[in-house]
Amino acid sequence: MWRASLDRLPTQNALRRRNVQVGDGSCVFCGETEESVDHLFSGCRVACGVWIALAKWCKIPHFFVFSPLDVIKMVSYLAESNAKKERIYGVIIGACWTMCKARNDKIFNGKPTNVAQIVADVKSMGFLWRFFSLLGKLVLASF
Ligand SMILES: [Zn+2]
Structure with missing residues (x-):
């Protein structure tokens, strides 16, 4: 996200x-x-479709962004608890990473993709992160 916000x-x-x-x-x-x-990350209709689907999934209002920096800053403007903002931030980072991965898979492996597939990948990754977070808390609690 840092590199994306710097156009790198x-x-x-x-x-x-x-x-x-x-x-x-x-x-x-x-x-x-x-x-x-x-x-x-913002102007492409695929990105717009991903943001619409993920806003619905996270139960937040639909948002419009014009750059990767807008995507990052958008979370701070939400009227949500800090815990929910952290989860939403994780979803957004995961979505950007998944869009980059889908782009690279299409360029280098010829693998087709669409909004539904990207959103499904973000959601499945979100559940893994939740599992890893819970596992990390259990491991820390046992020591
Ligand atoms: Zn495009």
Whole structure:
């Protein structure tokens, strides 16, 4: 997220700025515009679909973001408890990581993806994190 907020991810736009040949440079999800960090996490219709689905899943109002930094800051504006904000923040980080992974799987492995698959992957990862968090608390309590 730190690298994304600084526009330091190797998107097609960023690679092109460094004179790396990247084909037509369009977004691998939608193909509608040039792929940039802002587009990948906010402007792309795939990202918008992911945020809508995850806002519903987290029971928070739908939000509009224009950059990765907006995604990070959005959590602090929610009228929720700190514990829920921490969970939502984890979901958002997981969603960004999953979108990057889906993008890379499509580019390097030709694996197709869609909003439903990305959201399902985020949800399953969320349950693993919850399991690992509980396991960590149990381990700490036993010592
Ligand atoms: Zn796109």
